Amino acid sequence: MQTDPIGIFDSGLGGLTVLRVLRELLPHENCIYFGDTAHLPYGNKSPETILRYSLESAHFLIQQQIKLLVIACHSACSAALESIRKDLDIPVIGIVEQGIDEITRRYSDGTIALLATRATVHSGLYERLLEQRNPALKLFSLACPLFVPLVEEGYEAHPISTQIIREHLQLLKPKAPKAALLGCTHFPLLRPLIQQELGPDIPLIDPASACAAQTKTTLIAHDLLNPQTSPGTTQFFVSSDPEKFRLHSKTFLGHPIEHVNEA
Amino acid sequence: MQTDPIGIFDSGLGGLTVLRVLRELLPHENCIYFGDTAHLPYGNKSPETILRYSLESAHFLIQQQIKLLVIACHSACSAALESIRKDLDIPVIGIVEQGIDEITRRYSDGTIALLATRATVHSGLYERLLEQRNPALKLFSLACPLFVPLVEEGYEAHPISTQIIREHLQLLKPKAPKAALLGCTHFPLLRPLIQQELGPDIPLIDPASACAAQTKTTLIAHDLLNPQTSPGTTQFFVSSDPEKFRLHSKTFLGHPIEHVNEA
Numbered sequence: 175m176q177t178d179p180i181g182i183f184d185s186g187l188g189g190l191t192v193l194r195v196l197r198e199l200l201p202h203e204n205c206i207y208f209g210d211t212a213h214l215p216y217g218n219k220s221p222e223t224i225l226r227y228s229l230e231s232a233h234f235l236i237q238q239q240i241k242l243l244v245i246a247c248h249s250a251c252s253a254a255l256e257s258i259r260k261d262l263d264i265p266v267i268g269i270v271e272q273g274i275d276e277i278t279r280r281y282s283d284g285t286i287a288l289l290a291t292r293a294t295v296h297s298g299l300y301e302r303l304l305e306q307r308n309p310a311l312k313l314f315s316l317a318c319p320l321f322v323p324l325v326e327e328g329y330e331a332h333p334i335s336t337q338i339i340r341e342h343l344q345l346l347k348p349k350a351p352k353a354a355l356l357g358c359t360h361f362p363l364l365r366p367l368i369q370q371e372l373g374p375d376i377p378l379i380d381p382a383s384a385c386a387a388q389t390k391t392t393l394i395a396h397d398l399l400n401p402q403t404s405p406g407t408t409q410f411f412v413s414s415d416p417e418k419f420r421l422h423s424k425t426f427l428g429h430p431i432e433h434v435n436e437a
Numbered sequence: 438m439q440t441d442p443i444g445i446f447d448s449g450l451g452g453l454t455v456l457r458v459l460r461e462l463l464p465h466e467n468c469i470y471f472g473d474t475a476h477l478p479y480g481n482k483s484p485e486t487i488l489r490y491s492l493e494s495a496h497f498l499i500q501q502q503i504k505l506l507v508i509a510c511h512s513a514c515s516a517a518l519e520s521i522r523k524d525l526d527i528p529v530i531g532i533v534e535q536g537i538d539e540i541t542r543r544y545s546d547g548t549i550a551l552l553a554t555r556a557t558v559h560s561g562l563y564e565r566l567l568e569q570r571n572p573a574l575k576l577f578s579l580a581c582p583l584f585v586p587l588v589e590e591g592y593e594a595h596p597i598s599t600q601i602i603r604e605h606l607q608l609l610k611p612k613a614p615k616a617a618l619l620g621c622t623h624f625p626l627l628r629p630l631i632q633q634e635l636g637p638d639i640p641l642i643d644p645a646s647a648c649a650a651q652t653k654t655t656l657i658a659h660d661l662l663n664p665q666t667s668p669g670t671t672q673f674f675v676s677s678d679p680e681k682f683r684l685h686s687k688t689f690l691g692h693p694i695e696h697v698n699e700a
Contacts, residue, residue, distance in 0.1 A: 223677045
C-alpha cells in the first residue's frame with residue numbers, strides 16, 4: 175500500500191548515510207530503519223553467516239509491513255541480495271547495483287577503484303555485475319578492513335585515520351583509477367581524508383544518491399509513492415544496544431534521533 | 438566429576454591465549470572452548486548486552502557438563518562475573534580477578550596502567566577490586582578500542598599498529614606506571630609492539646598465567662583434578678563462522694586446530 179513505510183537495513187549505523195539522502199529525496203515517505211547491531215560488523219564474517227543475518231533483518235522489516243526494501247549494506251548485498259529478492263514479494267533495491275549503475279553512467283572505460291570490506295571484495299559481486307554491464311570497465315578492488323572500526327570508534331577525523339588510509343590507498347596509485355567507489359556505508363564519513371590522500375583528480379562515488387533515486391523511480395513504477403503531504407516519519411530499530419546507536423547516530427544522520435527501539 | 442572437562446569462553450579468538458597457558462599447566466585436563474563469534478566483539482557493546490551474551494555462553498558450556506568455568510574475556514567479566522557466579526553451581530574463575538591478584542602480589546604501591554577495551558574500562562571493575570585489595574595501589578585505565586580490530590584483522594606486526602599503539606600509549610608516560618596490565622586477551626599478540634613503545638623498564642602483565650594457576654589451585658581444593666595420565670582433549674565450539682575461527686586460531690594458540698564445531 176502507498177502509505178506503508180520503506181524498509182532499510184544495515185549491520186549498524188552505516189546505512190543511516192543512505193537513509194539521510196533517501197529522506198531528502200522522498201520527504202513524504204515513512205521509513206523504518208533496522209540496524210543489526212547484535213551482529214555488527216558484517217564485513218569480516220563469512221558469506222553463509224552474512225546471508226543468515228541479512229535474511230533475519232529483511233524478515234523483521236517485512237513484519238513491519240514495508241512496501242519496498244533498501245539493502246543499504248554492501249556486505250549484505252554481496253552475500254544475500256539474490257536470496258532476499260527471491261524470498262520477498264516486494265521490490266528490493268540493493269546498494270551494490272546502484273553503485274554499478276552510477277559507475278556505468280559516468281564512465282565507459284578504464285579502471286575504477288572499489289574500496290570495501292573483506293566480505294564485499296571477496297564476494298566478487300561488483301566485478302560480476304560490472305562485467306555484465308560493461309566489460310570495458312575494470313574494477314580494482316581493495317579491502318580496507320580497518321576503516322569500519324575507525325568510524326565505529328569515532329576516529330574519523332583523527333591523525334591515526336590519515337595514517338591508516340595512506341597505508342591502504344598507496345596500493346591504488348599505480349592502477350591510476352578514474353574514480354573510487356565508496357563500497358561501504360561507513361566510508362563516506364572518511365571522505366575528506368580519502369579525498370585528501372587520493373588527490374582532487376579522482377572523484378569519490380558514494381552510491382547513496384543513486385540508491386535514493388532508484389528507490390523513487392521504483393516507487394513511481396509500482397504506483398507506490400506515498401500521497402501524504404505531511405513530512406514522513408522514521409522509526410528506528412536495532413537488535414541490541416539502542417542507546418549506543420542513538421548516541422552515535424547524529425554523526426551519520428546529521429541530526430539526533432529521539433528514540434531507538436530494541437527489536 | 439573429576440573426568441568432566443573445564444569450560445572456557447571468550448567473545449572470539451582472544452581466550453585461546455588463556456587456553457594455551459591452561460593446557461601447558463594442566464596437560465591431563467579435558468577442555469571445551471566456546472568462542473561467541475556471532476556477537477564478537479564484546480568490548481564496545483553495552484553492559485546489558487554483554488551480560489546477556491555472557492550468560493548464554495556460560496549456559497552453553499554448562500550443557501556440556503563442565504566441572505569448572507574460566508571466563509577468559511575481560512569485557513565479559515566486567516559485565517557478567519557476579520551474575521554468572523550466582524547462577525552456576527560450579528567454581529567460576531574470572532580473568533579480571535586474576536589480573537588484580539597478580540598486581541597485588543607484585544606491587545604494594547604506585548600506579549599500574551590498565552590497557553583494555555572500552556567496556557572493561559567503563560565498568561570500573563578493576564578499580565573496585567583493587568581498592569578492596571590494596572588502596573595504596575592506583576590504576577590508570579586506558580581504553581584502546583582499536584587494538585582488537587588490529588589483531589582480528591591480522592595487523593599485529595604491521596607498521597600501522599606501531600602508529601596506533603604509540604598514539605594511545607603516549608597518554609601513559611606522564612603517569613609513570615610501574616607496570617601495565619594487558620586487560621584484553623587480544624593484547625598479548627601486540628606485546629612486542631607495546632613493550633617497544635613503553636620501553637624495557639615497564640613490565641607487561643598478562644593475567645593468563647595467574648588464571649591458569651588459580652584454575653589448578655581451585656581444582657585441587659575441590660578435589661576435581663582429572664586423574665587420567667593420558668593427554669587431555671580439547672573441543673572447540675563457536676556461535677558462527679567455525680572455519681574462519683579455525684584458520685585464525687593458530688596465531689593465538691600456537692598450533693593449528695583440526696576441527697571447530699558450530700554451537
